[in-house]
Amino acid sequence: MMKQNPRKAQPAVSADAFDALAARAAEALRLSRFKEAIELYKQLLKGEARQDWRDALAAAYVGRAKALSAKGLFKEAEIVLGNAVALDGDVKEPLFLLSCLVRQGQIHKALAQALKYIGNDALEPSQARLLSELTAALFLARPVPLAAAEGDPPARVEWFAAANAAREALSALTAQKSATEIEPLIANIPARSAFGPVRLIIKGLLTDDPVKARRLLGGVPSDSPFGPLRLAAEAALPGEPAEVVGRLSRASAAQRAFAIGRLGGSAPTTPMLARLIEADRTGPRALFSLLTRQAASLPAVDVRGACFNLLPQIPDSIPLFEKTFGKLAEAEKTRIFALGAEAKQDWKRAETHWRAAAEHYANDRSREGKLAAGVIFRHLAELAGKEPMIVGDRSLTDPVVSYLRKGLDCDPDYLPAVLQLIKRYREDGDDKEWHVLADEAAQRFPTESAALLQAIESAAARKAYKKAAGFAKQLLAVDPINRTARRRMIDLQISHARKQMRSKRPDLAWKELVSAGEWERADAPNADLRINQALVGLRGDLDPQAEARLREGVNLAGGGPVGWFRAALQDAMMTPARSRHVAPIDNELRLVLQGVAAKPEIDAIAALLSEEDVRADQKAAGELCWKFGNWLRKATHTALSVAEFHSVADAILRAQLYDVLGEFAVAGKRREPNEHFWRFYEIVARTRNDPARMYGAEEDDIDEMRESRAVVEDRLGRSRIDRYLDGAGDDADSKRRARRREAEEEARSFDLLDRLLESFMDSASPQEVKRLLNSRGRDGAVAALADRLGKLPLGAEAPSLILELVANTIILAALGEKPPTF
């Protein structure tokens, strides 16, 4: 008996049941449950062949096909997509179908499918363009005879003609026909067709001018289907050997094969070139192995050099290297280990090996050995500046300083290292070492401007003006137009004159300033010098032309409020606090301060307040700023935007005019109520730039501000808020707070060091430490002691660097080299 089809046996479905089924199918499709949707729509279509259900079923098939493709099941995806096509004969997603076919390697089938769409205007333009380019590449990869049929749309006919022309030109190129034979064929390829890239590539390959070739090839987008062919053509361009090899190394395997062929692949050496490049890409071990095997057939020196350069990556190949090429020096071996450790960012090992290598080179005693040791120590200093794991001598000395010092011991004639060390001493506040080294540098490099400038700075910092002047003269003998030195000398002599004035010796101050005039160049008159000469002239009644000189200086300084502010500032720095300005300054200030501050004037004054000597004399600047407060206050009515106001705010903060800042903020908020930064400045003003003084509501406002989109996108604005929160502002209050914090942190660290040391000394005798030293050596003893210290109750909270520092001090104390304290 025949088995009955269970589906045929199903009873007729009611209208309600259909509705329920349709709802379930739509829900399944919406939730991407394509398999279920396919089954449900099939059932629905059996009941009634509705077009919307047919479309929904096609959509479910496409969805299912994409899900299969995402799992790498391209064949299955293609079959499922075929079901969608069967519904009405239309391919729903031609590019997706093409993708499935290409991924299966079915280039011929993909081409056959793609050709159906050429000249089809039903596709949207971007899809049609991509499809046309892909079809062009597919056709040239696997050419088939192409002929337009009668009635084909003109676009299809043109495409076929361009395709045949491109195929003919490419065939002529691969058949090694001459340029004169190929050029007419290229001319038949329309430049704006999908085959335009082929035209450019062949032209680029035929031209003898590499610049023109690059320009032509550059016209083919690297992400187009012709991109790899363009890159291969570029790799085949003539050039310096190193350049050609570099291009070949970056090329893909197919590109390299093309380029090497084009460059004369039949030469006997080219297979080796391809093998070398391939091995280089595979990894250092493969390349090392190839090179050692082929050592006899390649230039010996370069084979050795290439193998040697691979050793840092494969240090375990050192024995094989030595067997093949002979013994390596100890210095070379340690250098290889150091480079290898550095590549792996194993900083501790890198430091140990670099130090050992430097010792080996230094012990060589030759000039080159010393220079090499210097190079390595400077490299260690550079690493120590970046990597905290580089610890130097494990003493309290900054490892950067320690290594720069060692570098100079080996190579004292290298000026950049001397300057770097001077800079480091200055940054670390190690004034004694700075001055000694600066003087030494001036002696060792008497004709180097940079060294002499450092000597001037050092002498000036010690207030040794005569010595500084001596260095400046020496410098100007070497470099007569050195503006920095001239400017510095004038500043120094002005400072000295101020000192004389405070000692009630205007005659000496006048003499000092007259001699300062010798540093001035006729084409670069100095405003401060003019102003100070005038001030001494006026106060000491020494110069009948003083007032004219003062006005000249003010004009040189920009005139108006800026010029008179500068003059008043110089006057305040010259005379004891709270004394009145000289008459012309007082009168002119009164006049200019009646006006309203303009932004460029406020900016210029901000710049003036940032100058080093002004910053050093906060008292003089502060009192004057207070006077300028009312003038600035009038500018609150100027409609400055927040962006314009930031630099004004910096000036106001530097002058600590918090009330003025508050008034600007209130006025700004009135104009722009939604601008966060006005509220920010209001808070800064009220808290006097100290975040610790914020109220809860202000903290909430700042938090909200930092989260707001406008501030998140404004990097500089956000860093302004962060600087305030970190208490790292630019004004004196912030700096004081930062210094206090630093001092507290330092005190805490030293306290921890001392307490650790004390607790250890209570439990271990110097004899015990000496025994440890004898049995384990210095490094071993440090490690063992650090380990023991870490087990103490206090040691648990200390980082390993601190433990090693304490361990080192314990050893020095046990040896009697240092008292047991920090």
Next chain:
Amino acid sequence: MATDPYSILGVDDDAGDDEIKRRYLALVREFPPDRQPERFQTYRAAFEALHTERQRLAAKLLTPHGGALMRLEASCLPPPEARRNGQVSQAQVAALLVEGIERAMARWDETSGAEGPA
């Protein structure tokens, strides 16, 4: 372009100040910065990495450069006279076109979301 400064300038590892400077100036004359700024920058950087004895020493000691390998590879290049109009096959061209088609399709898959259900 190679990364090894000696190969970039085309000088031997033992070249001295004068030779390096001479070669650098010749390259600058051949590829002036106003016409080939990128090339000039590369030559300039290579020159600056080598123009003093200490810099050369640092380059030798601190960077495992590929100068020797580059020279080996360059020595395997066909002679300049053979480097024009060498032969390429239709198969090589086809391989490059298939590479381009595959890459273009992969990019399309990524941007169109074809790799998964919409």
